[in-house]
Amino acid sequence: xxxxxxxxxxxxxxxxxxxxxxxxxxxxxxxxxxxxxxxxxxxxxxxxxxxxxxxxxxxxxxxxxxxxxxxxxxxxxxxxxxxxxxxxxxxxxxxxxxxxxxxxxxxxxxxxxxxxxxxxxxxxxxxxxxxxxxxxxxxxxxxxxxxxxxxxxxxxxxxxxxxxxxxxxxxxxxxxxx
Amino acid sequence: xxxxxxxxxxxxxxxxxxxxxxxxxxxxxxxxxxxxxxxxxxxxxxxxxxxxxxxxxxxxxxxxxxxxxxxxxxxxxxxxxxxxxxxxxxxxxxxxxxxxxxxxxxxxxxxxxxxxxxxxxxxxxxxxxxxxxxxxxxxxxxxxxxxxxxxxxxxxxxxxxxxxxxxxxxxxxxxxxx
DNA sequence: CAAATTCTGTAGCGATCGCTTCGGAAGGAT
DNA sequence: ATCCTTCCGAAGCGATCGCTACAGAATTTG
Numbered sequence: 001x002x003x004x005x006x007x008x009x010x011x012x013x014x015x016x017x018x019x020x021x022x023x024x025x026x027x028x029x030x031x032x033x034x035x036x037x038x039x040x041x042x043x044x045x046x047x048x049x050x051x052x053x054x055x056x057x058x059x060x061x062x063x064x065x066x067x068x069x070x071x072x073x074x075x076x077x078x079x080x081x082x083x084x085x086x087x088x089x090x091x092x093x094x095x096x097x098x099x100x101x102x103x104x105x106x107x108x109x110x111x112x113x114x115x116x117x118x119x120x121x122x123x124x125x126x127x128x129x130x131x132x133x134x135x136x137x138x139x140x141x142x143x144x145x146x147x148x149x150x151x152x153x154x155x156x157x158x159x160x161x162x163x164x165x166x167x168x169x170x171x172x173x174x175x176x177x178x
Numbered sequence: 179x180x181x182x183x184x185x186x187x188x189x190x191x192x193x194x195x196x197x198x199x200x201x202x203x204x205x206x207x208x209x210x211x212x213x214x215x216x217x218x219x220x221x222x223x224x225x226x227x228x229x230x231x232x233x234x235x236x237x238x239x240x241x242x243x244x245x246x247x248x249x250x251x252x253x254x255x256x257x258x259x260x261x262x263x264x265x266x267x268x269x270x271x272x273x274x275x276x277x278x279x280x281x282x283x284x285x286x287x288x289x290x291x292x293x294x295x296x297x298x299x300x301x302x303x304x305x306x307x308x309x310x311x312x313x314x315x316x317x318x319x320x321x322x323x324x325x326x327x328x329x330x331x332x333x334x335x336x337x338x339x340x341x342x343x344x345x346x347x348x349x350x351x352x353x354x355x356x
Numbered sequence: 357c358a359a360a361t362t363c364t365g366t367a368g369c370g371a372t373c374g375c376t377t378c379g380g381a382a383g384g385a386t
Numbered sequence: 387a388t389c390c391t392t393c394c395g396a397a398g399c400g401a402t403c404g405c406t407a408c409a410g411a412a413t414t415t416g
Binding site: 006007008009010090091092094095096097106109110134136137138140141143144145146147148149151152155156157161162164165167168169170171172174 | 184185186187188268269270272273274275284287288312314315316318319321322323324325326327329330332333334335339340342343345346347348349350352
C-alpha cells in the first residue's frame with residue numbers, strides 16, 4: 001500500500017522490503033521485478049478498493065441512483081482514516097518516468113470512462129436522460145469529479161466536504177422529470 | 179517548463195541543463211539549487227499561465243460570469259497544443275518525496291480554494307446565491323472540477339471535451355433567479 | 357545424526373541522482 | 387605581448403536507485 005500513498009517511482013525497493021519485513025531477494029523471487037509487483041498490487045487494489053465503482057453502477061436500478069451511490073461512496077473511500085487518501089489508479093503514476101506504468105493506469109482510467117459513457121447511453125435509451133444528451137460529456141464530467149475528489153482528499157478535504165461535492169455534482173445532470 | 183510536463187522529482191538536473199543549453203555550474207550559480215530554481219519557475223508560472231483564474235474571477239461583474247469564464251478558459255489553457263497539458267500547480271508535486279515542495283504547491287492550491295470561498299460568500303451577500311448556501315462546498319466543488327479537468331487534459335481529453343465539462347459544471351450552482 | 361536442499365540477509369553491482377571542484381579557453385587592462 | 391580575471395564544460399563527489407551474487411541458517415531427507 002506504499003504504492004498507493006507515495007506512487008510508483010517514489011516508493012523504493014528499500015521502502016517495500018522494510019514494510020514487508022522481508023529481504024530484497026525474497027521479494028524478487030516472489031514477484032520478479034518492481035514493475036511486476038506493482039502490477040500485482042494494482043490488480044489487488046482494483047478488486048478490493050476500486051470495485052465499489054462498478055458495484056454501485058451495476059447494482060442500482062437507475063443510472064442516477066448508481067452515480068449518487070458511487071460519488072457518495074467515493075467520498076468515504078477517498079478519505080478513509082485507515083488507508084491512504086485518494087485513489088491509486090489516479091495518483092500512483094503521475095510524474096512517472098516509466099511510460100509503461102503510466103500507460104497501464106491511464107488505460108484503466110480510460111476503461112472506466114468508456115464504461116461510464118456506455119451506461120449513459122443506456123440511460124438515454126431507457127428515457128432516464130433526454131434524447132440527444134451528450135453522453136461523452138457527461139462521462140468525462142463524472143471522471144473529472146471523481147479525479148478531482150481524489151486530489152482534494154489528498155489535499156486535506158474531509159469526508160463531509162466530498163459528500164457535499166458529490167451532492168452538488170449530481171445537480172448538473174439533465175435527468176428527465178421522474 | 180520541463181517541471182510542468184514531468185513534475186519536480188522526475189525532472190533531473192541533466193534534463194534541465196540539456197534543455198537550457200548551459201552547464202550545471204552555471205545553473206547553480208544562477209539559482210542556487212534545484213529547489214530554488216523550481217520556486218522561481220513556480221512564480222513565473224503563476225504570473226504567466228495561472229493568472230487567468232484570478233483575472234476571470236476579478237474582471238467579470240458577477241461570480242457566475244467569472245466562474246463560467248474561468249472554467250472555459252481552463253479548458254483552453256489545460257489543452258494548449260504548444261504547452262504541457264494540465265496545470266503545474268496541481269500536478270508537479272504529486273508523488274514527491276520532498277515534503278517542502280509538495281507543501282508549497284499545496285499551499286498555493288489552498289490559497290486559491292480559500293479565495294474562492296470568500297468570493298462565494300460575497301456572492302451570497304450580494305444575493306447572487308441564496309442565503310444559507312454552503313460556500314465551502316461550492317468552493318471545494320469548483321476546485322474539484324478544475325483539478326479534474328487538469329487531470330483529464332493529461333489523459334487526453336481535448337478542449338471540446340473540457341468545455342462541455344465546464345458547461346455541465348456550471349449547472350450545479352444554485353443561482354437565484356436572474 | 358549427517359547430508360542435501362531451500363531460503364534469507366548482507367553486501368555489492370552499475371547507473372543515476374543533486375551538486376561541486378577543477379583545468380583551460382576567452383576577454384580586458386597594462 | 388603579458389598578465390589577470392572571468393567564465394564554462396568535463397569530470398567526479400557521496401548517496402541512492404533497482405537488482406543480484408553469495409554465504410550462512412533453516413529445513414527436509416535418508
